[in-house]
Every structure is written in structure tokens, then in C-alpha cells.
Amino acid sequence: MKKTLLALFAGCSLIASAQHSHPNHNNQPINILLGEVADSVAVMNAFVENSPADFRVPNAPRFAIVGKNESFYLGFGGYVKGTMSFDWGSPINNYNEFIVSQIPMPGSQKPGNKGQFGLSAQQSDLFLNLVALPNNKNKVGFYLNFIFLGNNYLPQVRQAYVTWRGVELGYGFSLFTDLAADPTTIDYEGPNSFTVVINAKFDYRHTFGKYFGIGIGAELPMASYTNGDKLKAFGGLMEKYGTLTVDQRIPDIPMYLQWNWGNNNRIRLSALFRNMQYRKNVWLDVAESKPVDAYQDMYGKTSNLFGWGVQLSGNFNIANKLIGYYQATTGKGITSYFEDVTGMGYDAVPYANNSGELQTVKAWGGYLGLQYNWSSKVFSTLIYSHLRLYTPDYGDGNFGGNTYNFPQQYKYGQYAVANVFYNITPQFQWGLEYIYGRRVDMNGQQAHDNRLQTMLQVTF
Numbered sequence: 001m002k003k004t005l006l007a008l009f010a011g012c013s014l015i016a017s018a019q020h021s022h023p024n025h026n027n028q029p030i031n032i033l034l035g036e037v038a039d040s041v042a043v044m045n046a047f048v049e050n051s052p053a054d055f056r057v058p059n060a061p062r063f064a065i066v067g068k069n070e071s072f073y074l075g076f077g078g079y080v081k082g083t084m085s086f087d088w089g090s091p092i093n094n095y096n097e098f099i100v101s102q103i104p105m106p107g108s109q110k111p112g113n114k115g116q117f118g119l120s121a122q123q124s125d126l127f128l129n130l131v132a133l134p135n136n137k138n139k140v141g142f143y144l145n146f147i148f149l150g151n152n153y154l155p156q157v158r159q160a161y162v163t164w165r166g167v168e169l170g171y172g173f174s175l176f177t178d179l180a181a182d183p184t185t186i187d188y189e190g191p192n193s194f195t196v197v198i199n200a201k202f203d204y205r206h207t208f209g210k211y212f213g214i215g216i217g218a219e220l221p222m223a224s225y226t227n228g229d230k231l232k233a234f235g236g237l238m239e240k241y242g243t244l245t246v247d248q249r250i251p252d253i254p255m256y257l258q259w260n261w262g263n264n265n266r267i268r269l270s271a272l273f274r275n276m277q278y279r280k281n282v283w284l285d286v287a288e289s290k291p292v293d294a295y296q297d298m299y300g301k302t303s304n305l306f307g308w309g310v311q312l313s314g315n316f317n318i319a320n321k322l323i324g325y326y327q328a329t330t331g332k333g334i335t336s337y338f339e340d341v342t343g344m345g346y347d348a349v350p351y352a353n354n355s356g357e358l359q360t361v362k363a364w365g366g367y368l369g370l371q372y373n374w375s376s377k378v379f380s381t382l383i384y385s386h387l388r389l390y391t392p393d394y395g396d397g398n399f400g401g402n403t404y405n406f407p408q409q410y411k412y413g414q415y416a417v418a419n420v421f422y423n424i425t426p427q428f429q430w431g432l433e434y435i436y437g438r439r440v441d442m443n444g445q446q447a448h449d450n451r452l453q454t455m456l457q458v459t460f
Contacts, residue, residue: 046131047075050141050163052172054179056188057145057159058127062427062460073134077460078126078145083186084119085453091116092437092449096123096149097189100387100413100437101340103447118453122148123188126155140164143172149188158198168203175203175217176254176272176337178313183325183369183381185417186433186455191385192340192415193365195311195329197222203254213258221248222336223276224343225358228350228394241356244279246302258314264323267314274307274333276347280356305348305360307333318370325369325383333360340387340413350394362390367415380420388412391442408445414438429457 044060051059061075085095090104095118104113127145141163146155161170173179174197182190190196203217229242256270281300309331316324329338335346341363348358367385374380391409419433431454438448 042134043073046073046134046139047129050131051127051129051143052159052179054173054182055184056125056182058125058459059129061127061129070134072130072132075129076127079124079457079459080121081123081125081455081457082119082121083123083453083455085117085451087116087118087449087451088114089449090114090447092451095120096187098187098415098435098437098449098451099189099340100192100415100439101344101410103437103439103449105408105439105441105445105447109447122153124148125158127159138165161201166205168201168205171200172198174199174201174219174252174254174337175205175215175256176270176309176311178256178268178270178311178327180266181268181313181315181325181327183367183371183383184379184419184421185381185383185435186419186431186453187417187435187451189339191327191367191369191383191417192338192413192437193329193367193385193387194327194339195309195334195337195365196339197337197342211260213260214256215258216253216255218251218253221250221252221274221276222342222347223248223278224336224345224347225276225278226345226349226394227278228356228358242281243350243356243358244281246277246279249277250275262317264315264317266316267312270309270311270313272307272309272311272331272334272337274305276305276307276333277302278305278348278358279303303357305333305358307331307347307360309334309337321373323371323373325371326367328364328366330362330364332362335361335363335389338363338365338387340415341389341410344410346389346391346410349391352392352394359392361392364388377423378420381417383415383417385415386412387415393442409442411440411442413440427459429455429459431455431457 043064047060058078061077063077064073064075066073090109091113092098092102094102125145125147130142132140143159143161145159147158148155150156159172161168161172177196182194200220201217203215205213205215207213223245225245227243227245253273254270256268258266258268260266279300280303309329311327311329313327318324333347336342346361348360351357351359365387367383369381369383371379371381389410416436417433419431421429421431423429433453435451438446440446
């Protein structure tokens with residue numbers, strides 16, 4: 001028994017060291033606490049397959065329990081990640097996530113705020129990974145992880161899902177998010193054009209042999225609009241046209257087709273379809289000083305908007321030590337899926353005449369990342385990312401509690417990163433990173449932020 005465990009530990013250590021060159025699989029050695037297994041690689045692969053393929057979340061645990069007759073594998077662990085940073089320019093008030101759209105613009109920055117020192121351990125993570133009936137076609141997986149990005153380090157659930165026969169049900173990364181195409185950064189946000197969404201979902205994935213895979217899902221819709229309104233004289237009274245966001249009725253539908261070949265060569269073509277609802281209302285005898293909900297809804301109807309997106313992403317092995325990561329996305333009504341502008345009201349905006357109708361916004365974004373593996377323990381990443389919105393000019397307004405100013409709206413953002421990581425041991429990692437971000441608004445105003453940061457991470 002003792003010899004078996006020692007051999008297992010050594011074998012898993014070698015596997016973990018070999019896979020550190022691809023940071024999207026942060027595999028760690030496994031200590032078996034109960035039972036014997038015939039194949040340590042099978043245990044490792046079972047955990048990896050049941051976890052997100054992203055460097056930000058752990059997958060293979062440091063400690064594991066193997067049930068009798070290998071009826072289940074239970075892994076638990078996490079990491080503590082401490083970061084120290086310094087910003088100069090127009091500092092973003094966020095030590096963990098470099099969000100380009102939050103760079104303070106001229107006039108909004110407090111005088112004297114040209115530099116910022118930051119310390120944080122909020123990116124620390126805890127997880128549980130369970131695989132039941134691992135050698136059976138009815139294998140069931142459960143994955144749960146927490147991160148401490150809440151106020152005062154309150155833990156937040158980042159993943160909580162169950163898998164069975166290709167079905168994934170619960171809360172986690174959207175099927176439209178290609179996690180394996182995400183290059184490694186200390187910054188928890190990553191490229192501003194990355195279409196990363198954590199959402200409630202019901203997804204299905206299937207692979208055909210070694211090379212092909214497909215996926216389709218039904219996921220919780222996310223509607224983020226800028227509502228507009230307009231006053232008009234009507235028979236001696238004042239009539240108001242306006243739009244309201246309503247509860248969504250139709251799920252977002254993501255899907256993909258993927259082809260893998262060779263080592264670190266992969267291409268994925270994804271699509272996203274959305275049917276979004278909003279309410280077009282008319283109120284009669286209104287005054288500008290009162291909120292819209294103070295008036296009776298005279299008549300109105302629920303209207304639909306169609307949103308769509310297409311995406312090309314993947315990895316390519318340029319040379320023995322050089323790996324590329326890429327993504328290019330375009331569409332209309334899908335800004336909620338770009339992490340830099342999610343929740344900012346750009347899925348749809350009013351028409352210029354404020355006729356009480358909304359229109360979807362066109363957007364595109366893309367990034368290219370290059371990772372060079374200097375050795376089995378040291379690697380570096382260079383990334384450039386660009387995100388641009390084509391928001392129609394819908395003017396300015398302030399009525400019924402809605403305030404908007406088109407010239408001050410986001411036009412495009414740029415994000416560039418250079419870093420180096422050193423895996424001192426399989427459990428201990430150090431990193432150093434420089435980030436440059438630039439935001440440009442519709443009126444031509446711009447601002448930029450620079451960040452130099454370092455990290456120490458201990459996995460357990």
C-alpha cells in the first residue's frame with residue numbers, strides 16, 4: 001500500500017510538471033487519502049475533464065479521496081493569491097480587475113488622483129471536484145468553487161454545476177465562452193474583448209473521436225438596454241413615448257463546432273442567438289418633473305429585438321515553445337457578452353428621434369496572445385486586445401429618471417499586457433505583469449491607465 005501511494009504521488013507530480021507549460025491546466029499532484037487506484041493518470045484526467053478549462057480556476061486537486069472500487073473521486077483544495085500593484089495615469093478603482101471601460105475620463109477624475117497603490121488577496125479560490133462512477137458511461141460530475149471578490153472579502157460562488165453524459169446544468173461559464181483560448185494574466189479580468197460570461201445554463205457537449213466536438217445550450221438571458229423617452233403635445237395634453245426593460249422570456253442560445261489537431265492546435269467556430277424583449281409605452285398628460293411610473297399606462301406593447309453573434313477562437317502551436325491564443329467576435333445586441341462593457345446598457349439604445357423604440361448595437365472585438373515557454377517552469381505572455389462599439393447617436397436626455405449623454409458614451413477600448421510567470425514548485429507560483437489600457441468616448445475624449453503588478457500564489 002505504501003509503495004503504491006508513493007508511486008502514485010510521483011507519477012502525478014510528473015504529470016503536473018509536464019502540463020505546467022500549458023497554464024490553462026493548473027494540475028497539481030494528488031495525495032490519495034483513502035483506497036488504491038490502478039491508474040493515477042485516469043484520476044487526474046477525470047478531475048480535469050470535470051472542471052473549467054481556464055487558468056483562473058483550479059481543476060486537479062492537491063488532495064483527493066478515492067472511494068472503494070474507485071466508485072468516486074473527491075478532490076478539494078484551492079489557492080491563496082496575493083497581488084501588489086501600482087497604477088499611474090487615470091487609475092481604475094479596482095485592484096483585481098483591469099476594466100478598460102472604468103478608466104476615469106477627463107472631468108470625472110478627482111484632482112490629484114494620478115497614482116494608486118494596491119494590495120489584495122481577493123482572487124484566492126476554494127473548490128470541490130467530485131466524479132462519481134468514473135469508469136461508467138453514466139459518470140456524474142459535480143464542481144463547486146468560491147472566490148473572495150465580494151465586499152470585505154465575502155466569498156462568491158463562481159461555479160456550481162453538475163455534468164452527466166455531456167449535459168452541464170447549473171451555474172458557470174457560458175458555452176459562448178472559449179476558456180481554453182484565454183491567455184494567462186495576473187489580472188483577473190483579462191483581455192477587454194474576451195466574451196466571458198458566468199451564467200445559469202443548460203448546455204450539451206459531444207465529441208466525435210479525437211478531433212471534433214459540438215455544443216449547444218439554453219442559458220439565462222441578460223438584457224442591458226438604454227431606455228429612451230420623448231414628450232409630445234397631444235390635444236392640449238402632453239403625451240410621452242418611452243421604453244421599459246421587462247423580464248425576458250426566451251433563453252440565449254449559444255452553440256459551437258470545434259476541431260482539434262496535433263498539440264495545442266484547435267479552432268472553434270461559435271454562434272449566439274438572442275431574442276430580447278422590451279416594452280414600448282405611451283403615457284398621457286405627463287409633466288417632466290414627475291417619474292414615468294406616476295402616470296397610468298394608456299397603451300403599449302411588448303416588442304422584440306433579435307441579437308446575434310459569431311466568433312472564431314482557439315490556439316495554435318507556432319513552434320516548440322511558442323503557443324498562440326486568439327479570438328475574434330462580431331455581432332449586434334451582444335455587448336453583455338463582452339466582459340469590458342457588460343451591464344452598461346449597450347445591447348440596445350433608443351433611435352435618435354426617441355420614438356419609443358430601441359435598436360441593437362453593433363460591436364466587434366478581438367485579441368491575440370502569444371505565450372513563450374522559456375523552460376518547464378518559466379513562461380511569458382504578450383497580449384493585445386481591442387473592443388469597438390458602433391452605437392448610433394441617440395442624443396441627450398433626462399426625463400422620468402433616465403439620464404443619458406451620447407457624446408460621453410464608450411466608443412472603443414484597447415488593452416495590452418506583458419508578463420512572466422515562474423513556477424517555483426508545483427504549488428508555488430510568482431508572476432510579474434505590466435498592463436496598458438486606453439478608453440476613447442464618442443466625443444473623442446480619451447484616458448489611459450498603466451498598471452505594474454506582481455503576485456504570489458500558493459496552491460493547496
